Amino acid sequence: xxxxxxxxxxxxxxxxxxxxxxxxxxxxxxxxxxxxxxxxxxxxxxxxxxxxxxxxxxxxxxxxxxxxxxxxxxxxxxxxxxxxxxxxxxxxxxxxxxxxxxxxxxxxxxxxxxxxxxxxxxxxxxxxxxxxxxxxxxxxxxxxxxxxxxxxxxxxxxxxxxxxxxxxxxxxxxxxxxxxxxxxxxxxxxxxxxxxxxxxxxxxxxxxxxxxxxxxxxxxxxxxxxxxxxxxxxxxxxxxxxxxxxxxxxxxxxxxxxxxxxxxxxxxxxxxxxxxxxxxxxxxxxxxxxxxxxxxxxxxxxxxxxxxxxxxxxxxxxxxxxxx
Numbered sequence: 001x002x003x004x005x006x007x008x009x010x011x012x013x014x015x016x017x018x019x020x021x022x023x024x025x026x027x028x029x030x031x032x033x034x035x036x037x038x039x040x041x042x043x044x045x046x047x048x049x050x051x052x053x054x055x056x057x058x059x060x061x062x063x064x065x066x067x068x069x070x071x072x073x074x075x076x077x078x079x080x081x082x083x084x085x086x087x088x089x090x091x092x093x094x095x096x097x098x099x100x101x102x103x104x105x106x107x108x109x110x111x112x113x114x115x116x117x118x119x120x121x122x123x124x125x126x127x128x129x130x131x132x133x134x135x136x137x138x139x140x141x142x143x144x145x146x147x148x149x150x151x152x153x154x155x156x157x158x159x160x161x162x163x164x165x166x167x168x169x170x171x172x173x174x175x176x177x178x179x180x181x182x183x184x185x186x187x188x189x190x191x192x193x194x195x196x197x198x199x200x201x202x203x204x205x206x207x208x209x210x211x212x213x214x215x216x217x218x219x220x221x222x223x224x225x226x227x228x229x230x231x232x233x234x235x236x237x238x239x240x241x242x243x244x245x246x247x248x249x250x251x252x253x254x255x256x257x258x259x260x261x262x263x264x265x266x267x268x269x270x271x272x273x274x275x276x277x278x279x280x281x282x283x284x285x286x287x288x289x290x291x292x293x294x295x296x297x298x299x300x301x302x303x304x305x306x307x308x309x310x311x312x313x314x315x316x317x318x319x320x321x322x323x324x
Contacts, residue, residue: 045062045064046064046065048064048066048149049066050066050149050150050151051063051064051066051067051069051070051071051149051150051151051152052064052066052067052147052148052149052150053067053079053148053150054138054145054146054147054148055084055145055146055148056143056144056145056146057144058083059080059081059082059083059084060079060080060082060083060084061080061145062080063076063079063080064076067079067150070121070123070129070131070150070152071087071121071123071124071129072123072124072125072127073124078124084102085098085099087121087122088102088119088120088121088122089120089121089122089128092119092120093120093128102119105117105119105133105135106135106146109135109136109137109146110137113136113137114134114135114136114137115134115135116132116133116134116135117132117133117135118130118131118132118133118153119131119132119133121150129152129154130152130153130154130156130157131150131151131152131153132150132151132153133148133149133150133151134148134149135147135148136148136149176228177228177229179228180225180228180229181229183221183225184222184225184229187218187221187222187225190218191215191218191219191222194211194214194215194218195215197211198211219253220253220257224257226254226284237279237282238279238280238281239277239278239279240277240278240279240280241275241276241277242275242276242277242278242280242283243273243274243275243276244270244274244275244276244278244283244308244315244317245269245270245273245274245308246273247278247280247283247284248267248287248306248308248317249267249269251284251287251288252265252267254284254288255287255288255291255306258288258291258292258295259291259292259294259295259304260295262298262300262301262302263294263295263298263301263302263303263304263321264302264303264304265303265304265305265306266303266304266305266306267305267306267307268305268306268307268308268309269308270308270309270310271309274308274309274310274315276315287317287319290319291304291319293319293321294319294321294323296323297321297323298321298322298323302321302322302323303321303322304319304320304321304322305318305319305320305321306318306319306320307320
């Protein structure tokens with residue numbers, strides 16, 4: 001409490017010094033007396049969507065309901081009993097002392113007539129609140145007041161965070177794509193050498209088994225690399241005529257790798273070619289998404305049935321799982 005009172009006293013003294021300095025060097029923004037002006041201002045204050053507070057040396061003197069809600073209070077009287085120092089944390093996100101920084105910003109507002117800046121306030125429960133503040137000094141009957149319009153930037157900051165996250169994902173995708181391309185080249189060499197090795201084995205059952213495991217592991221690794229390449233792809237779609245059944249058969253090893261050992265995949269082949277116009281990479285990505293959804297729907301394992309065929313004049317691709 002002693003520290004809080006000292007903080008208020010220091011801020012009040014600084015406000016008084018700045019106000020006296022402005023009175024000597026600048027006329028400020030006087031409000032000429034007009035009949036009914038006070039009632040008009042109160043009406044505008046009440047209807048303004050942004051939070052508005054007016055304060056002077058000793059604390060707040062006026063506010064609207066938007067300000068009350070912004071700071072998490074219930075009544076205007078609660079806010080009017082506070083000092084501006086009560087609605088700011090001790091330090092700002094950049095580590096600077098709130099008192100020192102607020103004095104600097106107030107001095108700029110007094111010098112230039114108004115000043116707009118970003119500020120972190122504190123709600124009644126202590127929750128930090130990112131805001132944009134417009135300070136405008138006003139001189140009324142020799143009194144120096146500060147009119148502050150406070151706009152909640154929480155939604156803006158959330159969008160900025162989403163954009164930053166998307167940019168990081170984009171960078172991660174590009175990095176994954178580069179690594180996947182290099183790793184895919186290495187896998188091609190390994191699988192090719194494994195095939196050549198199989199041609200020179202002496203027919204030993206143990207050697208054949210080890211070689212089969214090596215090739216299976218290589219194919220699984222190739223499927224994972226294929227997923228990374230799909231994730232990192234940034235080119236526009238390339239439509240061409242393909243056989244849906246052939247695309248599905250080629251993607252089957254990748255789908256088995258994705259769903260894991262707990263899920264059995266059954267495929268019902270189509271009768272004849274199912275010719276469609278599609279981007280093969282995007283089509284495989286759709287298959288991967290459907291397989292991933294089926295896997296997630298069966299955490300204990302189960303059966304995934306994949307069907308492709310015709311339904312009237314349409315071509316059908318269906319993924320049916322046993323999950324709930």
